[in-house]
Structures are given as structure tokens and as C-alpha cells.
Amino acid sequence: xxxxxxxxxxxxxxxxxxxxxxxxxxxxxxxxxxxxxxxxxxxxxxxxxxxxxxxxxxxxxxxxxxxxxxxxxxxxxxxxxxxxxxxxxxxxxxxxxxxxxxxxxxxxxxxxxxxxxxxxxxxxxxxxxxxxxxxxxxxxxxxxxxxxxxxxxxxxxxxxxxxxxxxxxxxxxxxxxxxxxxxxxxxxxxxxxxxxxxxxxxxxxxxxxxxxxxxxxxxxxxxxxxxxxxxxxxxxxxxxxxxxxxxxxxxxxxxxxxxxxxxxxxxxxxxxxxxxxxxxxxxxxxxxxxxxxxxxxxxxxxxxxxxxxxxxxxxxxxxxxxxxxxxxxxxxxxxxxxxxxxxxxxxxxxxxxxxxxxxxxxxxxxxxxxxxxxxxxxxxxxxxxxxxxxxxxxxxxxxxxxxxxxxxxxxxxxxxxxxxxxxxxxxxxx
Ligand SMILES: Cc1ncc(COP(=O)(O)O)c(C=O)c1O
Numbered sequence: 001x002x003x004x005x006x007x008x009x010x011x012x013x014x015x016x017x018x019x020x021x022x023x024x025x026x027x028x029x030x031x032x033x034x035x036x037x038x039x040x041x042x043x044x045x046x047x048x049x050x051x052x053x054x055x056x057x058x059x060x061x062x063x064x065x066x067x068x069x070x071x072x073x074x075x076x077x078x079x080x081x082x083x084x085x086x087x088x089x090x091x092x093x094x095x096x097x098x099x100x101x102x103x104x105x106x107x108x109x110x111x112x113x114x115x116x117x118x119x120x121x122x123x124x125x126x127x128x129x130x131x132x133x134x135x136x137x138x139x140x141x142x143x144x145x146x147x148x149x150x151x152x153x154x155x156x157x158x159x160x161x162x163x164x165x166x167x168x169x170x171x172x173x174x175x176x177x178x179x180x181x182x183x184x185x186x187x188x189x190x191x192x193x194x195x196x197x198x199x200x201x202x203x204x205x206x207x208x209x210x211x212x213x214x215x216x217x218x219x220x221x222x223x224x225x226x227x228x229x230x231x232x233x234x235x236x237x238x239x240x241x242x243x244x245x246x247x248x249x250x251x252x253x254x255x256x257x258x259x260x261x262x263x264x265x266x267x268x269x270x271x272x273x274x275x276x277x278x279x280x281x282x283x284x285x286x287x288x289x290x291x292x293x294x295x296x297x298x299x300x301x302x303x304x305x306x307x308x309x310x311x312x313x314x315x316x317x318x319x320x321x322x323x324x325x326x327x328x329x330x331x332x333x334x335x336x337x338x339x340x341x342x343x344x345x346x347x348x349x350x351x352x353x354x355x356x357x358x359x360x361x362x363x364x365x366x367x368x369x370x371x372x373x374x375x376x377x378x379x380x381x382x383x384x385x386x387x388x389x390x391x392x393x394x395x396x397x398x399x400x401x402x403x404x405x406x407x408x409x410x411x412x413x414x415x416x417x418x419x420x421x422x423x424x425x426x427x428x429x430x
Contacts, residue, residue: 034061056284069328093323114252114278115149117289125212147222181228207243256280260368283329288322
């Protein structure tokens with residue numbers, strides 16, 4: 001083994017970047033400051049962040065009140081463990097989450113990232129049945145095109161054929177998959193029925209071995225911005241109930257306004273058994289996540305038998321600094337009527353993107369504060385990142401998708417600067 005104190009096999013030395021082939025990675029943008037929707041580069045350029053740092057910075061950067069909320073907490077204590085110690089900040093945040101999420105989700109288990117919160121949800125679902133003496137329900141159903149994170153159990157419920165973790169299919173726990181629902185937000189009864197029939201057949205065949213079904217409600221994000229109908233979820237819940245299967249909503253991406261309501265669940269008339277929150281939970285200030293469960297689930301863990309306890313406890317769960325910024329972010333979201341800002345964003349995205357056509361484009365889709373252009377061939381957006389940066393916008397397309405999920409404080413002109421770049425790319429002289 002070669003020892004080297006200053007690794008020189010890439011220009012980035014010690015730092016290993018995410019989702020990147022390090023051999024030919026080129027990063028030319030260096031952030032030195034942030035403010036509002038802007039990222040300031042070391043050469044002084046200011047770029048509008050069109051994707052809110054992986055969809056998390058809902059309130060914009062360097063928000064004075066959020067900064068202050070964190071600073072206040074840090075000055076008391078930035079962190080204290082939740083094992084065997086209570087603190088008012090973490091308790092208040094849990095209470096607030098129960099208050100604002102769909103009726104019935106009464107218990108909050110904190111963790112440090114979306115992926116870990118998904119792991120928690122899966123483990124909780126399995127143990128819910130184990131604690132009741134049912135050891136047969138060991139599998140999870142997910143949707144094709146799903147993305148639920150990068151850790152092992154998460155990988156097992158990501159799209160097994162097209163997803164970024166397909167290399168691990170067959171090594172991670174083997175789960176069951178359903179075709180992704182079709183027809184968009186306003187799918188017809190016939191389309192919904194066809195999709196639900198597939199769930200029905202799968203549940204009839206395998207129901208006794210299925211503990212839970214996990215979905216990104218209404219908007220499949222990293223799997224390709226597939227938008228689907230709330231009615232599909234209403235009917236799915238009834239089916240799950242009939243087969244004693246828990247329904248998990250992974251609202252890591254959809255939560256905190258991204259689909260036009262505070263939670264995507266609010267477009268439906270059901271409460272999931274488990275709901276997962278991260279990203280916007282702390283307005284993108286610091287990694288944190290929450291897995292919420294119904295009383296029915298929580299009570300399955302109450303017992304005189306210590307072995308029925310939920311044996312999980314990330315070191316930083318319930319971190320008071322994360323809770324402080326999360327609480328303040330919810331207060332601002334309501335006080336400043338972020339839902340109306342999101343509704344304006346949705347209208348502009350619809351006006352600017354939905355009718356846009358080009359031979360290289362498959363489809364444009366919009367839901368809430370999310371707008372995506374699906375191209376026919378991923379090669380057709382090679383170079384768009386530089387093109388956008390030259391025009392003052394930070395874009396990060398992936399696979400066949402050029403998209404925006406901006407901070408909610410974005411102005412109409414700033415948003416149009418993003419959509420102009422997204423469309424201008426196709427209309428450029430070449
Ligand atoms: C729906 C969904 N679930 C889970 C995750 C994983 O969250 P994290 O990156 O915080 O681990 C993501 C991340 O993009 C996501 O979009």
C-alpha cells in the first residue's frame with residue numbers, strides 16, 4: 001500500500017466528492033458566501049441557486065432569524081444526548097411536528113439524515129409486526145423509479161433497474177416493486193384503477209410477507225420527477241389496510257411545501273402510518289430528520305419485555321440546535337405565508353415551462369415549487385451547467401432531467417432568470 005500524506009491522484013487531494021467519478025471530476029465553482037437565493041463565488045460572481053442545495057434551503061441562505069435561533073441555542077448548549085436526558089428544545093420541536101403533520105402521527109423519532117430516517121421507518125415497520133409475534137412480514141414494497149437514500153436498507157427500496165444503486169441489487173435485502181403510477185397529478189379513474197390493480201395483485205400474492213409499502217407521495221424526485229395522483233394514494237391506503245400492510249410516506253423531498261401544501265399528504269385524505277421528514281425540516285441549515293408514527297405503531301413497542309423497545313439511537317438525534325432552527329423555520333413559514341409564495345412559484349413555473357416544446361424534450365412537468373424538463377437523451381444537456389453559470393444561475397441536471405426546486409423566497413424575476421436559462425439552452429445558437 002502506498003502511503004501519502006498529501007494525496008495527489010486528483011486535483012481535490014483529500015476530499016472525495018459525492019456522486020462523482022473522481023478521475024475526471026471538474027469543479028470550477030467555489031462558494032465563499034451565500035445570501036438569500038444567491039451563492040457568491042470566489043471570483044465575485046453571484047449565482048441564483050435553482051435547487052436550494054439539494055432541495056433543502058427553503059427559506060434562502062443566511063436568514064437573519066434562522067441564524068439568530070441557532071446562535072441563541074448554541075450559546076446555551078449546541079448539543080446534548082437524548083439518551084436518558086431531556087431538554088425543552090427537542091421536546092418543543094417534537095410537539096410542533098405532531099401539531100402540523102396529518103392527524104394521528106403522534107410520535108416523533110429523530111435522526112440525523114433522510115437516509116437514516118428511512119432506515120428507522122423500515123426497521124420500525126418490521127419490528128411493529130415482530131413485537132406482535134408476526135415474524136413473516138419481513139419485506140417492503142416500493143415503487144419503480146423510487147429514490148429513498150443511499151444507506152443499505154434505503155438502497156434496497158430504490159429503483160432496482162434504473163436507479164443509481166442497481167449495482168447492489170441482489171446484495172441488499174430483496175424487496176418487492178410496483179410499477180410507478182402513471183397519468184400525472186390529474187390521472188383519470190381508468191389510469192388510477194390500472195395502477196391500483198397492480199398493487200392489488202401484488203398484495204394478494206405476497207401480502208402475508210409484506211410489512212410496509214414506502215412511497216415518495218405525489219412526486220418521485222431523484223428517480224425522475226414522476227408526478228402522480230393523490231387518489232392513487234387514497235386507494236393504496238385502503239388496500240394496505242385490507243392486507244395489514246403499513247404505508248410509509250417518505251416526505252424527505254416533498255415535505256415543507258415542495259408540492260404546494262405543507263406536506264404532500266395534505267393533497268390526499270389519508271394519514272400514512274409512518275411519515276419521514278428531513279431536508280426542509282431545518283430549512284437546510286443543518287442535517288436532521290424525523291420519522292413520525294401513529295399511536296398504534298408506538299403502542300406496539302410498549303411492553304414489560306425490554307426486548308420490545310426500539311433499539312435505535314443516532315448520537316445526534318434531537319440535536320437542540322437543529323430543533324431550534326427547525327422550530328423557527330416553521331414559525332416563519334406560517335407567519336410569512338410561504339404557501340402563497342409557493343403557489344406563485346408554481347404558477348410562474350407552469351406559465352414558463354409547461355407549453356415549452358423542443359425536439360429534444362420529452363416532457364415538462366410542474367408541481368408546487370418544482371419544475372422539470374425531461375429530455376429524450378441525457379447527452380442533450382451536456383454543457384448546460386456552464387451555460388447557466390455564465391448567465392447567473394446554478395443548475396445541476398442529472399440523467400435526463402433539467403430541473404429547478406428554488407428557495408421559496410425567490411422573486412418572480414429571479415425565477416424567470418432560472419426558467420430563461422432552462423429554455424434558452426435549447427434555443428441557443430449552435
Ligand atoms: C425522497 C428521499 N428520501 C430520502 C433521501 C435521503 O436523504 P439524505 O440525503 O438526507 O440522506 C432523499 C434525498 O434526496 C430523498 O429525496
